[in-house]
Amino acid sequence: MxxxxxxxxxVLIWATLIMTIPGTxxxxxxxxxxxxxxxxxxxxxxxxRRNAVLSIVFVLISxxxxxxxxxxxxxxxxxxxxxxxxxxxxxxxFHLSFLRDVMDMPGDEPRVIREVIGDFARPGYERGGQGVxxxxxxxxRAFTRGDQLMQFGVLRGGYGVVILALFSFxxxxxxxxxxxPLRWVGQLKFDDGQIAIGTAFFHSSVLIGSLFFDRFTRxxxxxxxxxxGAGLLSLYPLLTAIMPDLLFYIVTSVVGGFGWxxxxxxxxxxxxEKVPTHDRPAYLAWYNMALNAAILLGALLGPLLAxxxxxxxxxxxxxxxxxxSALFIYLAERYVRQHVTPTx
Numbered sequence: 001m002x003x004x005x006x007x008x009x010x011v012l013i014w015a016t017l018i019m020t021i022p023g024t025x026x027x028x029x030x031x032x033x034x035x036x037x038x039x040x041x042x043x044x045x046x047x048x049r050r051n052a053v054l055s056i057v058f059v060l061i062s063x064x065x066x067x068x069x070x071x072x073x074x075x076x077x078x079x080x081x082x083x084x085x086x087x088x089x090x091x092x093x094f095h096l097s098f099l100r101d102v103m104d105m106p107g108d109e110p111r112v113i114r115e116v117i118g119d120f121a122r123p124g125y126e127r128g129g130q131g132v133x134x135x136x137x138x139x140x141r142a143f144t145r146g147d148q149l150m151q152f153g154v155l156r157g158g159y160g161v162v163i164l165a166l167f168s169f170x171x172x173x174x175x176x177x178x179x180x181p182l183r184w185v186g187q188l189k190f191d192d193g194q195i196a197i198g199t200a201f202f203h204s205s206v207l208i209g210s211l212f213f214d215r216f217t218r219x220x221x222x223x224x225x226x227x228x229g230a231g232l233l234s235l236y237p238l239l240t241a242i243m244p245d246l247l248f249y250i251v252t253s254v255v256g257g258f259g260w261x262x263x264x265x266x267x268x269x270x271x272x273e274k275v276p277t278h279d280r281p282a283y284l285a286w287y288n289m290a291l292n293a294a295i296l297l298g299a300l301l302g303p304l305l306a307x308x309x310x311x312x313x314x315x316x317x318x319x320x321x322x323x324x325s326a327l328f329i330y331l332a333e334r335y336v337r338q339h340v341t342p343t344x
Contacts, residue, residue: 051265055207059200066196077192155286158336162274165325165332166267167290169230172321174298176237179311179318183240184249187311194246202253202260209261216262222270227330229262234322241315274336 061084069077155163184190190198216225236256243249275283306314 058203062199069192169325170294175302205257225266230326232259238319
């Protein structure tokens with residue numbers, strides 16, 4: 001609103017970069033923060049209800065944002081929407097200040113964490129945009145408990161294969177991110193209200209999927225639920241490529257929401273099953289390096305692929321990449337079980 005049009009894109013890019021710096025630290029530290037603040041026996045209970053509440057809030061805020069953007073001018077509408085986000089960030093920061101470290105309390109956690117830890121509200125992640133500032137030292141202190149963060153030895157054997165498989169998933173996950181708005185707005189001519197409706201259906205299906213998530217993980221395990229969720233999520237770019245109208249967009253959002261409910265919840269648990277508790281920071285540091293590399297490369301490769309082909313063909317090809325990454329995660333676990341001796 002206050003800047004000339006030729007400066008707005010540059011300001012947006014630099015603002016995103018500045019926000020990403022603390023967001024990366026928050027993303028790295030969240031699992032350690034969660035483990036420090038929530039006793040093991042309460043993790044499934046806490047995460048299940050946080051995910052449900054988050055999905056409800058996403059639905060309501062998505063519909064509210066769509067209504068505001070349709071009823072006001074572009075500048076005023078987005079000022080209101082970002083203002084609501086600012087209020088949420090301040091409230092998150094305030095409430096996180098009440099967290100206390102319970103790691104030193106009686107009852108040490110087992111070497112393998114099997115409880116649900118897939119919290120969709122992770123700060124610093126794509127859909128968890130809460131700003132967190134105070135008491136982040138809990139998470140950073142937990143990470144400094146490792147002797148050395150960058151240990152190349154942890155990549156030997158099965159963990160390196162698992163990290164490579166998860167890298168392939170995240171790479172395929174973020175490749176279509178710049179292409180979705182071009183497809184929705186540029187080709188299908190969806191307005192903010194219609195996109196808000198699709199977003200609401202997406203998070204409604206996340207909510208429904210979360211209700212059955214614990215049952216799925218107890219029956220099939222975190223690995224198979226991760227594979228199933230990644231495979232289901234692979235349909236999202238394919239359906240986006242062929243969707244003709246708003247109704248098909250809603251169906252696509254429902255399918256994507258169920259996929260994200262599975263993989264978004266199980267992947268964190270699956271990763272922690274591969275991480276020894278005595279040196280968790282060194283292992284998680286490599287995963288977060290792979291994650292951030294995948295985000296960067298995916299954001300670059302997606303538009304390049306669309307420029308080489310076109311948006312719809314690029315989305316269809318990304319579907320193949322995502323499905324292949326789900327297969328890679330499945331085969332990686334089989335390789336680990338057959339060729340790697342468990343660490344006592």
